[in-house]
Amino acid sequence: MGAKRRALQLAQAGVPVYPLAPGSKTPPKGHHGYREATTDTDTILRWSDDWGLGIDLFTAGIVVLDLDRPGTTTDGKAVHGGKDGVKALKIYLEQHQRQLPHPMYAEQTPHGGLHLFFKLDQPLERPTRKTNALPGVDILGDFVIASPSEVDGSPYLVMQDQTQPVSIHDTATAPQWIVGLLTAPQTAFNPAKTNSLMKGQKTYTGRLFDKIAQGADEGERNNWLASVTGSILNAGTDPANAYYLIGWINERFISPPLDDREVNAVFKSVCKYH
Template structure:
């Protein structure tokens, strides 16, 4: 069987389970469809056959339409200039599936190079006093990570989360749900395949994990209240009072921005205040400090906020504005 035929067979096997699939470029994780991959994902064997007729496309699995939730336990990020701490040929990918139910075995499998997402997941389960939900479909990734497949719980659709951010189950743990996809079993990257580690039907997502993820969704939509951003300007006259109010107003807009709109609102605030910077009424440092405080209060990370602020200040500088004395 050729590589293309094997990938076609994998795509059809997933579709038979009712999991919509779509092509990824050969050897990659990038969608090969020209527009919305989630809308184009299908279980139609005829369309799948046409897609895989000429190329060895990898297989993308649309997680939301499949009514799944996938927990991605990633490998430790390598230090700058060095290779990954684990690989598909390391002990990480060769751990016996039974070891997943043994926290000690799982934690010791990765060695001292860094915390694997499995270690973090074990600790998360222990923190909540829950057993490790390992009796489910598990797929090993070429880099040494694991994908744990679960059935999506009843109720509102859960969204993706990203490890290392404010919306995460923990370091090196991503989740894929509605709006997300995974590279499916059978796909190949760097001559290494996504392979089944534990062959089980996806288990229901444990209720406690669903509760944690719903809490993360609610927190993202409504950031917790905090102290107002300190505006480093004294309102000693009408002009300075106007500038202080402008800073405070834009900071309030950023703090109140809903999930999915925070970067756009932050950019708009930086543009508006950047006009005053270009006019000589405010300094770029003052504006950047105030807006970064507000962005962090809204749930953005400093490294996410700073480029947006800089971009907005540059745009605002194209139309200088001065406050009348």
């Protein structure tokens, strides 16, 4: 099944989708990823036939367990840093006497990992993901690449038990422990303890990353985003890429995020001086 046909199926069931460039995890030129996800059939019919497919998990009310598996690419390079998320999840379930709910919709990723999909009882407050919630396990509540997209020449594949096919719409509801792992503050790592290991003068890029990580709350959002936008452009970033980046930064580091109209106004204003 082609990505466009799959996208139409999902959209007609109320799952917002967005296009990806062929063989890529990034949007086609002129598109903005999950921020433009849609269920509009006419919009999807205008997609190129060779585009890939992403799902807006946040709007769909879906969460994904992203399990890495150690392996190598066709040219011998290690993938996933040797982490085994399948093993880590199995150990976690045994230690806490928990089980994954069924029936479960799942996909295999191009490098042999797994995406396990679950519905949410309650929507998340904002698009969220937790990297390394367990070793080799990311929890996605914002967006995900979906079958039949291809990356590095290999597709995302729907995994089905032939005796009981499960659609994404019929997958089980996420238990509270999965939601808890996604939304709990990250406490396992203390970045402050690494300061003594860092050497050398902080670079312009390092200061920019620090500024982004600090984020902004209501009352300072516009000025903060304008400052970050200026810094990104000053670093020599292509304006089209800068625009895509500040959209992502707005979603992740501003609470609550600015609406698209305000983001566009900030970007246009800063561009006048660059």
